[in-house]
Amino acid sequence: MLRSDVQEIEPNKIALTVEMGKEKVQTAFSSYYQRAAGVINVPGFRKGKAPPHLIANFIGKEKVQEEISEELVSEGVRTVLKERNLLPISEIKLEDAKIQDDGGFIFKISFELKPKLPEFKYRGRDIHIKKAIITDESIDNVLNNLAHQFAKTIPVENTELGVGDYFLADIDVNCEGQHDDETSEKNAYRKLTDKTPFLKPLLGMKVNETRKLTREVKSESEKNSKFFGKTLEYTFKLNGISRSKIPEINDSFAKELGAYNSLDELKTKIRSELEEKAQSDAEIRAVNNIFKTISEEIKIDAPDSMVQRTIDSYIQEIDYRWKQYGASLDDYLKKSNIDIKDYRASLRDKAVYDTKVYFILREIIELEKIEISDSEFMKIVEEIAAEKNMTVQKVLDSLDDFGGEDHLKHSQLAKKVNEFLLSNNQINYDMVSEAELKEGEPHCDTSTDSN
Numbered sequence: 001m002l003r004s005d006v007q008e009i010e011p012n013k014i015a016l017t018v019e020m021g022k023e024k025v026q027t028a029f030s031s032y033y034q035r036a037a038g039v040i041n042v043p044g045f046r047k048g049k050a051p052p053h054l055i056a057n058f059i060g061k062e063k064v065q066e067e068i069s070e071e072l073v074s075e076g077v078r079t080v081l082k083e084r085n086l087l088p089i090s091e092i093k094l095e096d097a098k099i100q101d102d103g104g105f106i107f108k109i110s111f112e113l114k115p116k117l118p119e120f121k122y123r124g125r126d127i128h129i130k131k132a133i134i135t136d137e138s139i140d141n142v143l144n145n146l147a148h149q150f151a152k153t154i155p156v157e158n159t160e161l162g163v164g165d166y167f168l169a170d171i172d173v174n175c176e177g178q179h180d181d182e183t184s185e186k187n188a189y190r191k192l193t194d195k196t197p198f199l200k201p202l203l204g205m206k207v208n209e210t211r212k213l214t215r216e217v218k219s220e221s222e223k224n225s226k227f228f229g230k231t232l233e234y235t236f237k238l239n240g241i242s243r244s245k246i247p248e249i250n251d252s253f254a255k256e257l258g259a260y261n262s263l264d265e266l267k268t269k270i271r272s273e274l275e276e277k278a279q280s281d282a283e284i285r286a287v288n289n290i291f292k293t294i295s296e297e298i299k300i301d302a303p304d305s306m307v308q309r310t311i312d313s314y315i316q317e318i319d320y321r322w323k324q325y326g327a328s329l330d331d332y333l334k335k336s337n338i339d340i341k342d343y344r345a346s347l348r349d350k351a352v353y354d355t356k357v358y359f360i361l362r363e364i365i366e367l368e369k370i371e372i373s374d375s376e377f378m379k380i381v382e383e384i385a386a387e388k389n390m391t392v393q394k395v396l397d398s399l400d401d402f403g404g405e406d407h408l409k410h411s412q413l414a415k416k417v418n419e420f421l422l423s424n425n426q427i428n429y430d431m432v433s434e435a436e437l438k439e440g441e442p443h444c445d446t447s448t449d450s451n
Helices: 022-037 052-059 061-083 136-149 197-202 251-257 263-297 304-323 329-335 340-346 348-367 374-388 392-401 404-423
Strands: 002-010 013-020 093-099 105-112 126-132 152-156 166-175 185-191 210-216 231-245 426-432
Touching: 002 061, 013 061, 022 052, 022 061, 052 061, 061 093, 061 105, 105 304, 126 263, 136 263, 197 210, 251 263, 263 348, 263 404, 263 426, 304 329, 304 348, 340 348, 348 404, 374 392, 374 404, 392 404
Parallel strands: 126 426
Antiparallel strands: 002 013, 013 105, 093 105, 152 231, 166 185, 166 231, 210 231
């Protein structure tokens, strides 16, 4: 026998009290002793033959009751969640558990539930979205960027060092009259840019010329430097100057980039890719517009546990990005004198919104019975394997290691939902220049037929 009682603690959070009869408890004890007898060695008895009371003494009565309680809670939770059709979205917290005087068992748990969403309209909207017009100027900008990427740096003679030039120099560093080997360099390779104000006095230098610069080490980011609070003297001896030579944009340049017979052919390819991206970007904005409007039209209580986990994911991603540059989020927060609690608080509004969108997405998935079949999933895995030059099994193993299978399936479900929304709403594309596109999106018209 199993009885359960549900009590709402706060919106989307419940306490669940579960009672199990003594027959269930006795069965659990019998099963436990039978399993234990087969694996432990009780002096004087062969495996599987020791009586329960000796097994209990051998293991410890409190330990036995503790393990029995864990088994009963685990089984009870599974049964009640299935019977009541409850889906926890937070960790299940055990509040209390005990074997009662009459031999029965009672426990209490609490957890957060997925919020119940009211009906909302996700079909038949009439939406106006800006879409970039691809012009000749758009193509020229791509060509110019490509030309700069393929620029070659070549030495130049009989000239003066200017902004944008690369240079070789012997750099001798002295601190309070003492030469410093660690920071001094021979034939150091540098670039003079507007972002290097310290090097600005080198402007106009000629090869073989020498100039001296001084710098006081006093910035907050240099507090841990051995030179902090001291003045460094730099002596630069210019050994050479190089400049980027940007290739001419013509048929020859197009042929160097790949299998293009002419510049016109390259331009055609660039236009096609830009138009494809403009369409993709506009579709993403259209879908985002639908989710944003729905989230504004209905009330959704975003469970705090999910909001906090979403913030955790932001933090992990931001920290990962910092580490790509040899730093960390902690370094940034310390240098900026920002408390981690304040930083997390600054991310809360976005996390609340993203959590609401997640529930809207899941609701559409359930309402439309959108699924990822086994064959579809395996096709995705095979594509990943081919892209990364890995075996299919290795991709599957990596998904198991990091819990990536659920994430991959969710991302594919989200993709299907996006396609569904684009197909079942009227998307009107207002063609604008790239400059106008950056001015923002107009709000969508929701006056058409409801779902």
